[in-house]
Amino acid sequence: MATRYWNRVASDGTWLTDKRTKRPIGPPPGEDLAAMRAGLGRQFGEVPKLWPHYTCEIDDELARRGEASIEQRAEHAALALYGLHQQSKSVSMHRPDVRLGRALSQLRNSDRFSPKAIDDRVEAAATTTTFDALLIRLRGLVDLLRTINQPLDYDHLMRLVHDWHYDDGRRAARRQWAMDYQVWKHKSPGDEPSAES
Template sequence: MNYAMTTPYWNRVAPDGTWLIDKWTKRPLGPPPGEDLAAMRAGLGRQYGEVPRLWPHYTCEIDDDRARHGEASTEQKAEHAALALYGLHQQSKSISMHRPDVRLGRALALLRNSDKFSQKAIDDRVEAAATTTTPDALLIRLRGLVDLLRTINQPLDYDHLMRLIHNWHYDDGRRAARRQWAMDYQVWKQKSPGDQAPTEP
């Protein structure tokens, strides 16, 4: 994947998930402004480029060959989808919903162990998402799962989620992403959740 050097919007946090401090203003870089998150949520169910308010938040390089034909690259589609999901996840939250190294499977296992929902219901939703065979179907399922993660203040790694969405466009990539997802979910759901979902201050 040829991602631009510009940092994706959600990367405003340290490895422990706390907001980074702006070196000029000395203020935290989050939580993000509500209007930014609203622009991202407007991308839910829409295609890359269809929401002008979202354009300033795109960071992927333009593929000149595709652009000449009015086509978005797979990287651009993946970033659009991840931004839209991040806008949903971060809405009205003061803590960061992006946490480096918390892959989707691990976050969902913590959701499963939260006692907020039936474990079977979470297993069924995860299976429904993981068995999708198209990016559009995956995104429909992910929207519901991210909404559930939001209810328990459980962050996840949006860099990893963007790669997963990208890989879902290709047969080999989808199989590899599914294997990683399965391993993360199976390992973490069997552990007692010592890594509890954070609470709002």
């Protein structure tokens, strides 16, 4: 499988270096990000300039019927959200191992927005039951993450979006999201856990 567009970074978030030219391969060109943003609110395959960035294998059976696979839909959504998040940023907004819940916890604790407002938006996203409703909510949350320069793991986001198509996957994704969003700590060895504000 080809490398996903956002995987141009090392685990610490720095841009990888082109082995041939010895130059960083980021930040992405503005025209690539514009093509990705054009995918917001659209379905897989509807934005021709986005086609070169797709890496999912084609499901021949679905393709004959003119349908996209769940993997293709999830990749399209992740690319579109990445294009929004990375716009005008010189540092990478993809960071391996920073799952959505953890990134949103950082947003909540950023002092840029009221914690209740962020909690309400996160709850609205987490309680959606359809793929399209989730994407609408994620678009707003990613835009807020962008304002505080908070990166997230787009491989993980793509898996979350993929899993949202299935009842069991949606429940598992919500549980993981909740655990990452609610950062628990112990004040002392015998204390009850409390949510970090």
